[in-house]
Amino acid sequence: MKLVVVSAGLSVPSSTRLLGDRLAAAVVGRASAAAPAEGEGKGEGKVEVEVVELRDLAVEIAHNLTTGFPGPALGAALSAVAAADGLIVVTPVFSASYSGLFKSFFDVLDRDALAGKPVLVAATGGSARHSLVLEHAMRPLFAYLRAVVVPTGVYAASEDWGAEGLAERIGRAAGELVALMGSGGPVVPAPSAAPSAAPSAAPVGERVGGVQVGGFDVVPFAERLAALRVP
Template sequence: MSGLVVVSAGLGQPSSTRLLTDRLAAAASDALRPGTAVETVELRDHAHAMVDAALTGFASGALRAALDAVADADGLIAVTPVFNASYSGLFKTFFDVVEPGALEGTPVLLGATGGTARHSLAIDYAMRPLFAYLRATAVPTAVYAASEDWGGAGGGLAERVARAGAELAALVEARPAAAAQDPYDDPVPFEELLAGGGR
């Protein structure tokens, strides 16, 4: 089991986005088997490399390691602040440079933060379509945290976090283990290559 990878698109340090990210990761980790690894990717640390990768089509260094971790994850938690009623540009840029097919079938827990609960639908009309396009499997419960949710009487944030974490854990546990595949296991026959019939 590769474990969970957590992607946080918060801009500040500290940020409410990272706070929600950590709570979601703790809830999912508690619901999974003991010892499940959790790796956090702070997108602000890769901002320049992400723009370079978007321009060149090539990721290297720490960004490459982060992309590989996301592709190999058993489960993913993705959290963004809401700007202009959608996910942040930092968040979108990262998933723009994720390789096609890398998230296919990966269980994903979606989270977002914002100043007001009026933007909570951004998860359903912006984030879910993005991950549907990437062919990931989003858990039913997504978690949006507005400013008032951090005061203690904010609409059951703890309950929503626990429910979403349990749903992610259930999908991760139910997912069949991916078999390592060698690209040379099924080569195209030489005669077929000569005939121009490559697959």
């Protein structure tokens, strides 16, 4: 399985990159632990990890936004994301949302690249007050891109490093991502049955216009309207 970590950290060293690395390590560990039950020796538990550092691609991202063409390094990063079986995306919090660099990278990504792809969202910030960035900004972004966002997002404030709770959240989110990555491909909703061209008579044994159709009570609209009238 191919796992790509997209990190939008700007500093070196970066707490954003550190969180991405810890999440990736947890995913690798969970996948390896699950391998014997799913078929040991067949490669199911092997996870190949690639990290995309957006700070190194900032200039090429800006050029892509203005010209419409990615440079070599950005093109390779976009291809890696599109080919991944799962993603971990991590951003620092700027002005109560994801960073502009983070958003710009996904702006230049092909619109269908993340359709059905499992994504784990994570963020870092100086205060726990920004933790809702996961739900108010990141989750809607990837829902719009038609990705499958794992239920548990991971936010790490400055005081969370070394404190209780962070490791548990990382482990839970990693387990959810592994479960989706191991499902055998993009998660695509099953197509719904095509509606019939025109209403037809009820099947034998069902009654329409009075009692039941398919186990549901059917009351004609005129009867419901009459019941609402005041005598």
